[in-house]
Amino acid sequence: ILADADERVRQAAVSAVAALYHPESRDALTALAATEKNPDILSALVRSFAAWPDRDVLPWLETPSWHQQVAAAAISTLGRQNRTAAAPMIRDWLKAKGASLTQKDLASALETLGSLSRGTADATIQPFLAGYLADHRETVRIGAAKALGELRDVRSLPLLAGMAARRADAASSAAASGAMAAINAARTSSDQSQEAWKKVEDLVRKTEELEKKLEKLESRDKAKPAP
Template identity: 35%
Template sequence: MTVPPIIATQPGVFDSGSAALLARLADDDAAVRRIALLEIADFEDADLLPPLVAALRDDPAPEVRLEAARVLAAWERDEIVEALCAALLDTHGEVRAAAAQSLSELKNPASGAVLRRWVERPEPFVRTATLRGLRELRFADAFDPALHALADATPSVRLEAVAVLGWLKDARALMPLAALATGDAETDVRRAAVGSLGFAPALHATAITALLVALRDAAWQVREEAATTLGKLRAPVARDPLVAALDDDYWQVRLRAVRALGQIGEASAAPAIAALLTHTVSNLRKEAALALGELRDPRSLPALRDALDDRDPDVRKAVRIALQQVEGVSL
């Protein structure tokens, strides 16, 4: 290999230590070049970024390009984000995955402008990775491509599009997300769409209707998420469907329904919740006790007192807390 261009064209810019490291990027041994990358990254010097970008783009060894994709995650500059996006097209799968991971760690909303330019590429992996990178940036210009991606043929793209819209919390997305929550063919996408509806107003009819439908979804994971989201929205209309969910075949759904009923504050649900204090799953018994404490219904006192000798110490603690709450109201 030849002397790296950054040294040849900018003599005197680098001290002898960094210049020696950069020279090792031209070593014939890929292992030497990879270690040099790590040591260069430790300098945290912006002047040393061009050779790292060049290694990501041009090094013949995938393990070196992989390391470059990893170390560049620490820098949020347009040229770095652009290089990482380009690495999503690398011929080696591990390099593509490392670039995608680095893009997912971006925190600066200004990086969204670069990602936005890549989000409509024809490659599903690129669309998925760039949408994932946009997810937590709350980059407003990501709304339109994310909305468009809800109809993408690739499930992973739809999944990431849902996440972007959930973070943006733009009311224009509620109806498309509600449609996806009940109509998408993929369980993971429906579940994500159900969770994303958590930013809806409590009385948003379309969102609440979709969540109630999702509470009867064939996949228990979707039902679990629907119960969780209904609890967040504290929608009184969900009381009876959530009480019905207390008989779900999966205890995970029952647990989330119990929690949701406690959040909604419907005291009429207390008897149905109290019946779960004898369930075989300790987490569900604990959640039932906590919910009864929130509901503060004196009718639950006998069941709570019977549960004071529960075999699980965490359940006993939750029962004592609940008794204090309920007895404080009943006195």
């Protein structure tokens, strides 16, 4: 059925087979992806590989299609696979070809990049995402704000605060406020974790000091002559 001549049948078959989550299903979908020419079906195939994190979908970033829909599917799948190592490649792809994506797919790709880059040492991700806050398209601005919220980089707070203050742009303002809340929550959680570790370290230190005192007392008792 995956090889049916009717494209509608093949597309329905892809959804049905992908839902099985079985190694044989993966093999069948992989075989079809190697030959499928219909971009809608190929996009569905690429998205189906999210169920198998070991399935590399990076090659599909370079598959040309209308509005780069196959590449958009690959980026989405990389996010669902939590492929953090792919973040630099996604960023570079977006720099080169992101303008070809639909507004919706670009916004989604930015969010994926933000999520995969959380905790990264790459200081260039934050300004790259922040650059889209000034995009003329509301959908993209919202995606950029959400992406910065996913990134959790405190450098984004002043920019997001400015965006949140623009009440006339209600949807973007709400997205910026949500992103700020996510960043502040992560920062608070981090501060609380550090405080908890300090308390644990203090407790360990006091326990060690007490053990040393007990050892000294035991040594004195042993050194005393027997009556």
